[in-house]
Amino acid sequence: MQVPGPFEYERATSVDHAVRLLDRLGPSARIVAGGQSLLPMMKLRLVDVDYLIDINDLHGELGYVRVDRNTKTSVVRIGAMTRHRELYENADLRRLLPIFHDAERVIADPPVRNRGTIGGSLCQADPSEDLSAVCTSLEATCVIRGPGGERTVTMTEFYRGPYETAVGPAEVLTEIRIPLRPNGSSAFEKVGRRAGDWAIVSCGVAVWLDGGVITGARVGLAAVGPDTTGIPAVSRAVRGRAPSEDLYAEAAIAADNCAPVSDQRGSAAYKKHLAAELTRRALRRAVGRVTAAGT
CATH class of the missing domain: 3.30.43.10 (Uridine Diphospho-n-acetylenolpyruvylglucosamine Reductase, domain 2)
Known part of the structure; x- marks a missing residue:
């Protein structure tokens, strides 16, 4: 037992x-x-x-999704106690950041989605955790509160290694902040062994267009190494170019910028193949959403 x-x-x-x-x-x-x-x-x-x-009584304080348009840059603020089900069902998130809806529909099972929180997912810092790829691609920042007050860190600073974050022993993750930029959208793709399972590989993409040209893109991969991985090489490759199938094919360079290991979920070669394919799919899907929103 x-x-x-x-x-x-x-x-x-x-x-x-x-x-x-x-x-x-x-x-x-x-x-x-x-x-x-x-x-x-x-x-x-x-x-x-x-x-x-036990911090379940803090849901009233930290369970929220708010769109703040009163600042110079519009920001979506998500309380760390917001549960997976709430992220999945939130209309503002589905409209502004559809990547959350994509990811939450394939995370675990209903009991986990009813209890698990975004803060718990990020603080676990599991290299295969889906919301890590989501927040990495969205260039989120994390708000951490401790005895000395509040501080903010980027997702790059937040993850220190497998199962290790920037949250100190006497600190609490309280909020995730995601900047909103015009003419953009996002998408998430995942392959697992069965529904609701940990990812073999998962990929989040955020993309922005202006005049039919990609002005920016961010890619986050999970389950391809000891840390959630951003792929700036893909961002550089697509920036300043018009979307096309040839361009999506170039996203295969994602496979050259990650370091998966062979395990019971698949070989390293298979995971590299998935990293390339899921990046192509997510990029194509995110661009399609921007285009559809503009028509």
Whole structure:
């Protein structure tokens, strides 16, 4: 029987309360929201937890999707406790950032989507985690609160390695901020062994056009190495060019800029093939959405 080691339980009533608990209890304290990743790891004794801090009561404070158009640059703000189901069902996200709808429809199963949160997904920092590829492609920034106040980090700064992030022992991820640029859209593609499974490879793409020419593009890949991977080579290759099937074919350079390993999910060669193919598909789909919105 898989049983976690002994631990003490605390229930936070606010973000500030959670920060104080983490600061007082030290690095052996862990936060739990949905628990879809943490609890199995505790049962397998892969994680040593002395104190478990439940933040489910913080959903009222951190469970939201807001479109902020009062700043110089429009921003979508997503609270870290926003659950997968809420991301999937949110009308603003589906209209402005359809990549979330693409990804959430293939993440896990209904019980996980009802409990799991975007903050928990990002903080787990699993190299195969789908929302990491989504947020990387969208050039998101993460808001982290600790005893010294708030700070923001880019997705590149957020991930320090497999299962390691910039969130310190006494800090909490509170918000994900995504800038909105005109004439753009996004898409997500994934191949898994079965519905709702971890990705063999997944890919997120965001693209922007002006006058029929691609002015910018970002690609994020997951499950192709020890970290979620951005592919700037693809961005450079397509920028300043008109969309075409020949251009999409050049997205195959994504395979040359990732480092998957062979495992039970597939060979490294197969994963490189998927990295190229899914980048082509997602880029084509995202461009199609921009074009459709402009007609």
